[in-house]
Amino acid sequence: MIELWTWPTPNGHKIHIAMEELGLPYKVIPINIGNGDQFRAEFLAITPNHRIPAIVDPDGPGGKPLRLFESAAIMIYLSEKTGGKLIPADPAGRYTCLQWMMFQMGGTGPMFGQYNHFANYAVEKIPYAIERYTNEVKRLHRVLDKRLSESEYLAGPDYSMADIINFPWIRNPERRNIDLSDYPNVKRWHDTIAARPAVQRGVEVLSANQRKGQMTDAEREVMFGKTQFAAR
Numbered sequence: 001m002i003e004l005w006t007w008p009t010p011n012g013h014k015i016h017i018a019m020e021e022l023g024l025p026y027k028v029i030p031i032n033i034g035n036g037d038q039f040r041a042e043f044l045a046i047t048p049n050h051r052i053p054a055i056v057d058p059d060g061p062g063g064k065p066l067r068l069f070e071s072a073a074i075m076i077y078l079s080e081k082t083g084g085k086l087i088p089a090d091p092a093g094r095y096t097c098l099q100w101m102m103f104q105m106g107g108t109g110p111m112f113g114q115y116n117h118f119a120n121y122a123v124e125k126i127p128y129a130i131e132r133y134t135n136e137v138k139r140l141h142r143v144l145d146k147r148l149s150e151s152e153y154l155a156g157p158d159y160s161m162a163d164i165i166n167f168p169w170i171r172n173p174e175r176r177n178i179d180l181s182d183y184p185n186v187k188r189w190h191d192t193i194a195a196r197p198a199v200q201r202g203v204e205v206l207s208a209n210q211r212k213g214q215m216t217d218a219e220r221e222v223m224f225g226k227t228q229f230a231a232r
């Protein structure tokens with residue numbers, strides 16, 4: 001069975017949802033990124049980047065174990081393992097799907113992450129940084145809204161990995177001070193996806209562990225202090 005090393009964050013939820021949609025059995029191994037589990041030797045052996053999600057498939061290509069990190073790579077692998085599910089088969093559809101997956105990996109993920117850092121986590125409030133990432137969060141919502149004004153789903157007429165990878169970063173818009181009614185096509189898309197039973201199961205994975213309230217000083221040290229940046 002595939003081991004999924006994960007935590008209930010947007011990047012973790014991408015893979016929880018993909019597993020549920022594909023109907024693949026998986027074993028959850030919690031990596032509490034607030035208390036430093038990501039720096040444990042067994043996790044570093046899977047990903048030197050010490051970020052969730054990561055998988056170990058004991059039955060990888062050629063029947064050999066495969067370790068994989070970076071959520072988009074994991075999702076492409078899971079699609080191919082299940083005969084190409086959730087990535088269009090026609091070449092143009094496939095590249096369009098990969099394009100919107102890359103857009104997530106290079107756009108909404110890191111940019112929304114920086115917004116979160118400067119607006120919500122940083123002790124020192126830097127107006128320039130907050131304004132820059134606020135503008136970028138809004139711009140990326142506009143890009144998605146434009147695409148979804150011309151297409152039912154991101155890759156085309158069918159739901160795909162492109163939707164699954166972007167969805168966890170669009171849900172809970174209040175965390176980014178976003179009102180989805182300002183982006184009606186994104187809202188329509190979000191509401192359709194949120195209603196899918198596999199998505200509802202996916203976002204429940206480890207949800208009891210979600211942090212409630214402010215980050216503690218100990219968590220802050222792990223995420224943004226010496227522990228995070230120690231050479232390994």
Ligand SMILES: N[C@@H](CCC(=O)N[C@@H](CS)C(=O)NCC(=O)O)C(=O)O
Pocket residue numbers: 009010011012033038050051052053069070071072105109222223228
């Ligand atoms: N590009 C990576 C990003 C993964 C990522 O940033 N994961 C975060 C949680 S959402 C993490 O593990 N953070 C741990 C840390 O910052 O120490 C992916 O898509 O898999």
